[in-house]
Amino acid sequence: xTVYQALxxxxxxxxxxxxxxxxxxxxxxxxxxxxxxSRGEPVNAVYGFLRxxxxxxxxxxxxxxxxxxDAGGVTVRHQEFAAYKATRKEMPAPLAQQLPRVKELLDALxxxxxxxxxxxxxxxxxxxxxxxxxxxxxxxxxxGDKDMAQLVSDRVFLLRPGRKPSEGLTLLDPQGVxxxxxxxxxxxxxxxxxxxxxSDNVPGVRGIGEKTAKKLLSEYGSLEGVLEAAERIPNRKxxxxxxxxxxxxxxxxxxxxxxxxxxxxSLSDLRPAEIDPDELIPLLEELEFKSILAELxxxxxxxxxxxxxxxxxELEDLVAxxxxxxxxxxxxxx
Numbered sequence: 001x002t003v004y005q006a007l008x009x010x011x012x013x014x015x016x017x018x019x020x021x022x023x024x025x026x027x028x029x030x031x032x033x034x035x036x037x038s039r040g041e042p043v044n045a046v047y048g049f050l051r052x053x054x055x056x057x058x059x060x061x062x063x064x065x066x067x068x069x070d071a072g073g074v075t076v077r078h079q080e081f082a083a084y085k086a087t088r089k090e091m092p093a094p095l096a097q098q099l100p101r102v103k104e105l106l107d108a109l110x111x112x113x114x115x116x117x118x119x120x121x122x123x124x125x126x127x128x129x130x131x132x133x134x135x136x137x138x139x140x141x142x143x144g145d146k147d148m149a150q151l152v153s154d155r156v157f158l159l160r161p162g163r164k165p166s167e168g169l170t171l172l173d174p175q176g177v178x179x180x181x182x183x184x185x186x187x188x189x190x191x192x193x194x195x196x197x198x199s200d201n202v203p204g205v206r207g208i209g210e211k212t213a214k215k216l217l218s219e220y221g222s223l224e225g226v227l228e229a230a231e232r233i234p235n236r237k238x239x240x241x242x243x244x245x246x247x248x249x250x251x252x253x254x255x256x257x258x259x260x261x262x263x264x265x266s267l268s269d270l271r272p273a274e275i276d277p278d279e280l281i282p283l284l285e286e287l288e289f290k291s292i293l294a295e296l297x298x299x300x301x302x303x304x305x306x307x308x309x310x311x312x313x314e315l316e317d318l319v320a321x322x323x324x325x326x327x328x329x330x331x332x333x334x
Contacts, residue, residue: 002272003109006296007054009061016132016267017062017159018125020143021069021113024049024161025102027144029095031164037288042094046101050292051165053111056142059169060159064137064270066112066128068121069103075118077255084255087201101287108280110273119261122148126258129156132267142169147197147256149177150188182214190223193253202255203248207241223253268326 004012028048035044057065077084106113114124122145129139133155141148142159149172152158158172170176178184183191194213196204208216216238220226227249230242242249277298284293309315322328 012061015062015138016064017140019067021067023143045098048165066270068124069115071115071117123259123261127261152177152185192256202252205245
């Protein structure tokens with residue numbers, strides 16, 4: 001039984017769903033009030049994470065699924081800018097305590113999880129997005145991080161969670177990105193290069209806010225165009241800021257731009273595996289997630305799903321589906 005069978009989902013489209021693990025976990029930790037088991041173990045972040053994941057699987061069932069995590073430690077961005085993320089506070093102990101639980105749950109659910117030393121979850125998601133896009137497969141990136149909007153295209157979409165798991169998910173296409181952030185996907189990197197990102201300690205250009213940055217990009221097209229036009233910009237303060245912080249702007253552009261990760265993986269490796277009920281059921285019971293255990297119906301034996309072929313047209317349809325499938329099995333009874 002896969003997670004889709006446990007959720008009573010029969011139709012699973014050819015699509016890739018990628019989840020930013022740390023983003024979802026942080027968001028859940030701060031969105032849900034303190035929640036502990038009867039033994040005192042904090043589980044608010046785990047519960048919110050799992051609720052968000054199951055919501056995405058229900059609303060956007062996808063043949064391929066993966067959850068990406070930051071590996072921690074020094075990344076390629078730290079090598080370029082030692083102060084990268086230096087202003088971030090240490091992960092709260094009650095949150096850090098829940099990270100291993102989330103990974104246990106993913107393994108028990110058969111959901112692939114990925115991390116790569118030296119890179120961030122966003123980079124893993126970008127790499128897989130490009131891989132799927134090249135193969136003509138639609139991609140949904142579930143994350144609250146604005147910088148992921150740079151990936152959005154006709155095949156790659158941004159799936160943004162609400163402030164609380166109960167608020168649902170918002171799907172953004174290229175037009176949605178422009179309406180939400182004020183610039184199209186191909187200008188998100190340059191926008192953040194000008195404005196900076198306080199949460200990651202990306203400097204940007206001091207003195208230039210989001211409104212001014214959008215106006216500059218609209219007039220001059222790109223960060224390079226803005227910097228080249230610095231001497232001609234009528235606003236003296238803006239022109240001076242661009243001249244004085246040119247290096248910071250270009251550095252910020254590199255920090256914000258997502259990288260390709262050397263992943264030896266194919267889309268077929270990201271199919272959800274069979275649920276391990278011997279692991280999942282005791283784990284959900286230990287976490288006291290009774291409602292989720294009831295929803296998943298892991299203890300129930302699923303009814304067989306079949307379709308009887310009774311016409312030439314149905315047979316031709318079956319043959320066509322078999323040709324498109326990556327693999328199939330044939331059982332001959334004599």
